[in-house]
Amino acid sequence: MPAKRIIPCLDVKEGKTVKGIRFEDIRDVGDPVEMGKRYSEEGADELVYLDITASHEKRKTLPELVRNIAANLNIPFTVGGGVSNLEDARVLLEAGADKISVNSAAVRSPDLIDEIARNYGSQFVTLAIDARQEEQGWHVYINGGRVETGKELFDWAREGQERGCGEILFTSMNHDGAKRGYALEALDELSQSLSIPVIASGGAGSREHFAELFTGTHVDAALAASVFHYQEIDIPQMKNYLNHQGIEVRL
Amino acid sequence: MKTVIIKYNAGNIRSVDFALKRLNMESEITDDHEKIRRADKVIFPGVGEAKSTMDHLRSQGLDRLILQLKQPVLGICLGMQLMCDESEERNASCLGIVPVRVRRFGGPVKVPHMGWSRITGLRSPLLEGVPEGSYVYFVHSYYVPDNQYSIATSSHGVSFSAAVQREHFYAVQFHPEKSGRTGERILKNFLSL
Numbered sequence: 001m002p003a004k005r006i007i008p009c010l011d012v013k014e015g016k017t018v019k020g021i022r023f024e025d026i027r028d029v030g031d032p033v034e035m036g037k038r039y040s041e042e043g044a045d046e047l048v049y050l051d052i053t054a055s056h057e058k059r060k061t062l063p064e065l066v067r068n069i070a071a072n073l074n075i076p077f078t079v080g081g082g083v084s085n086l087e088d089a090r091v092l093l094e095a096g097a098d099k100i101s102v103n104s105a106a107v108r109s110p111d112l113i114d115e116i117a118r119n120y121g122s123q124f125v126t127l128a129i130d131a132r133q134e135e136q137g138w139h140v141y142i143n144g145g146r147v148e149t150g151k152e153l154f155d156w157a158r159e160g161q162e163r164g165c166g167e168i169l170f171t172s173m174n175h176d177g178a179k180r181g182y183a184l185e186a187l188d189e190l191s192q193s194l195s196i197p198v199i200a201s202g203g204a205g206s207r208e209h210f211a212e213l214f215t216g217t218h219v220d221a222a223l224a225a226s227v228f229h230y231q232e233i234d235i236p237q238m239k240n241y242l243n244h245q246g247i248e249v250r251l
Numbered sequence: 252m253k254t255v256i257i258k259y260n261a262g263n264i265r266s267v268d269f270a271l272k273r274l275n276m277e278s279e280i281t282d283d284h285e286k287i288r289r290a291d292k293v294i295f296p297g298v299g300e301a302k303s304t305m306d307h308l309r310s311q312g313l314d315r316l317i318l319q320l321k322q323p324v325l326g327i328c329l330g331m332q333l334m335c336d337e338s339e340e341r342n343a344s345c346l347g348i349v350p351v352r353v354r355r356f357g358g359p360v361k362v363p364h365m366g367w368s369r370i371t372g373l374r375s376p377l378l379e380g381v382p383e384g385s386y387v388y389f390v391h392s393y394y395v396p397d398n399q400y401s402i403a404t405s406s407h408g409v410s411f412s413a414a415v416q417r418e419h420f421y422a423v424q425f426h427p428e429k430s431g432r433t434g435e436r437i438l439k440n441f442l443s444l
Binding site: 001003005046070071074075076094098120123124166195196220221250 | 300360361391392435
């Protein structure tokens, strides 16, 4: 088993890093390339860049930014938010992205997952799923959590795996931004029922939340944004702490 | 000194070029036979599928060219698998430098093997100065079994060869261009062979 991965997520708008609290209230926290390098030097295992620029603007800005990141970073990174068809995926691959994540576009046309996997390999496509737990289970949402899809989390994740995605990035909308810990039960069920890696997202507020995630579930990686951006958690300190808890991390 | 990265129908070979440029090394991505033959060092990278990649290499005559090279050659990821005899991935017949059959991960482990794992049993100038047990970044669903040419081992459910060397042919299953400072050291070692 590889070491558990710690993945800072950087939301990017018009070439700059921002972080939304519960998808709204955006605050500017810096330059995406510089922030990525800083995280890499601190021991982040991977980065996710999520482009939240309006789609007609991003065709111009995103490939250039990705080239810049690829030229400067010596760890892997995923680019999300900019992929609605195979051509978008190709452009980002050629710009130097290691992986891309698909979310809303894959819900609208699931064949997109098969197409990207067939052309560029499963390792290149991560299926990002935003879901909210309601009375009848976990419901999948798209368009930044605004539109319900009628899909159920576990079914959709399995379908994604069968269609060829290499990884699942699951964000619990109930937990995102609340800083009270990850959606442990759902994450464990998800990671045990799939044969591909699962990245947990939504809810990190303290290093204890990472420890309980890795001891209490089988997930492979933890993603978080604001706790890193606002320096509430220091990555080297947290990795040492996780190591002391008997969790394998890259030090 | 000139390093050439063999261009073929594989994913993300740009990142290898970027990594060399970060080390201030001159490099070029090309499929020009003459340029490849004249280079001081040749890198054979790759992310993709074994069968179609071998078909592409054969159609370009790159398979024979690679086997004739006399300078140090570094295969990366799929590049390492293609240096073997054959692969379980659509039963591809490969270059035959390392006499083993590439296998698919199975059993309870997650596939692809994606993330940072330790490498041990390091023994080659390619890995000089890299501490035993260092973490490097892997992304692969198929693996090269341990064999007589292994110069590093890792494990994911099974023990497998993380790097091989046969004469001037070197190869790593992980991505040195994505493996932080450890990866940079390995690339530097290769460039100073």
